[in-house]
Amino acid sequence: MAISLRGLTKVYGTGAGAVKALDDITLEIPDGAIFGIIGQSGAGKSTLIRCVNLLERPSAGTVKVGEVDFTSLSGEALRQARKKVGMIFQSFNLLSRRTVFGNVALPLELAGWPKEDIRCRVAELLALVGLEGRRNHYPSQLSGGQKQRVGIARALANNPEVLLSDEATSALDPGTTRSILALLRDINEKLGLTILLITHEMQVVKEICHGVAVLEKGRIVEQGPVFDIFADPKERATRDMLGQDLDAELPESFAGLDFSREPLPGSDLVLRLRFFGDIAAEPVMCDLIRRFDLDVNILTAHIDHLRNMPYGTLVIGLSGEERQRQAALKALRALDLRVEVVGYVAKALRRAM
Numbered sequence: 516m517a518i519s520l521r522g523l524t525k526v527y528g529t530g531a532g533a534v535k536a537l538d539d540i541t542l543e544i545p546d547g548a549i550f551g552i553i554g555q556s557g558a559g560k561s562t563l564i565r566c567v568n569l570l571e572r573p574s575a576g577t578v579k580v581g582e583v584d585f586t587s588l589s590g591e592a593l594r595q596a597r598k599k600v601g602m603i604f605q606s607f608n609l610l611s612r613r614t615v616f617g618n619v620a621l622p623l624e625l626a627g628w629p630k631e632d633i634r635c636r637v638a639e640l641l642a643l644v645g646l647e648g649r650r651n652h653y654p655s656q657l658s659g660g661q662k663q664r665v666g667i668a669r670a671l672a673n674n675p676e677v678l679l680s681d682e683a684t685s686a687l688d689p690g691t692t693r694s695i696l697a698l699l700r701d702i703n704e705k706l707g708l709t710i711l712l713i714t715h716e717m718q719v720v721k722e723i724c725h726g727v728a729v730l731e732k733g734r735i736v737e738q739g740p741v742f743d744i745f746a747d748p749k750e751r752a753t754r755d756m757l758g759q760d761l762d763a764e765l766p767e768s769f770a771g772l773d774f775s776r777e778p779l780p781g782s783d784l785v786l787r788l789r790f791f792g793d794i795a796a797e798p799v800m801c802d803l804i805r806r807f808d809l810d811v812n813i814l815t816a817h818i819d820h821l822r823n824m825p826y827g828t829l830v831i832g833l834s835g836e837e838r839q840r841q842a843a844l845k846a847l848r849a850l851d852l853r854v855e856v857v858g859y860v861a862k863a864l865r866r867a868m
């Protein structure tokens with residue numbers, strides 16, 4: 516189910532001590548998407564996700580899940596509507612005195628399911644999350660990753676259409692994080708579940724999200740498809756979040772150089788190319804050299820992965836005839852690449868570095 520937030524605002528407290536944790540958030544999360552919200556500590560991420568299922572009542576604005584306006588509901592109607600929304604937590608929130616079976620069965624018991632149906636459903640859920648053999652274990656006998664699998668099974672018990680995840684992998688090591696993210700992706704594909712996850716880790720967004728919004732001081736400063744945000748972050752907050760992922764910087768030896776917009780005699784034309792998916796850099800470069808009779812100098816190259824798809828940045832210097840360089844630039848722009856002209860820089864200068 517789609518999630519639609521309109522003008523969502525949350526103020527904690529009143530008077531001088533009031534804190535505006537969310538400020539006019541409008542966001543559409545399409546049905547079936549894995550959507551990430553990323554932000555620094557205190558940005559309002561937990562508040563936002565808790566407002567989606569009305570664990571926190573917004574001060575203003577509306578939350579719609581599918582066609583249902585959650586903000587108009589309360590009491591029993593809200594409790595019923597919430598069954599469509601499962602939630603998992605950083606700290607797992609398992610009951611230590613219940614077994615794995617007992618934890619997963621809890622929401623079904625609360626919903627009044629018959630015992631036999633509960634047994635079947637829990638077995639199915641434990642198989643889905645890969646915990647068949649752990650049915651009678653207690654949380655204290657499980658690893659962090661296994662605990663989160665129990666949390667996921669419990670969240671899915673009532674067949675929700677939406678899964679909310681509040682930093683579900685933040686307490687896990689990188690390997691376990693990957694396996695939990697793979698499970699979430701699997702669930703998204705198998706069950707068509709819409710997943711809204713919040714995180715402060717860019718890696719999480721890179722591995723599984725389709726779309727992402729950047730939250731800063733209660734406001735969304737940037738949002739879009741994950742690739743667009745990675746390839747071309749517009750806002751300072753986004754660049755800060757990307758941190759070392761911002762691989763698109765120029766080589767250090769270029770720091771402090773003056774790039775000219777006009778071709779100086781004997782200068783290199785420096786281009787930054789960003790590609791996504793199957794465009795392989797090598798044939799593109801060979802083609803430039805061959806077709807346009809240019810020297811192509813690769814200054815930096817970096818390849819990473821988004822949802823298993825390669826993406827990368829290449830900074831190249833072209834030297835040769837200006838007319839040929841412009842023709843090459845045009846050819847590059849026709850490809851499935853983002854091309855940015857950094858500028859012209861004197862060759863002699865670069866050689867001196």
Ligand SMILES: Nc1ncnc2c1ncn2[C@@H]1O[C@H](COP(=O)(O)OP(=O)(O)OP(=O)(O)O)[C@@H](O)[C@H]1O
Pocket residue numbers: 527528534535536554555556557558559560561562563715
């Ligand atoms: N129950 C509350 N009462 C008063 N202020 C609160 C409450 N919960 C959160 N806040 C404030 O709202 C702001 C946003 O907090 P929130 O927990 O949503 O941030 P967060 O992005 O989840 O941070 P973190 O990454 O540290 O979990 C913070 O300034 C916080 O102090």
Ligand SMILES: [Mg+2]
Pocket residue numbers: 560561562
């Ligand atoms: Mg939080």
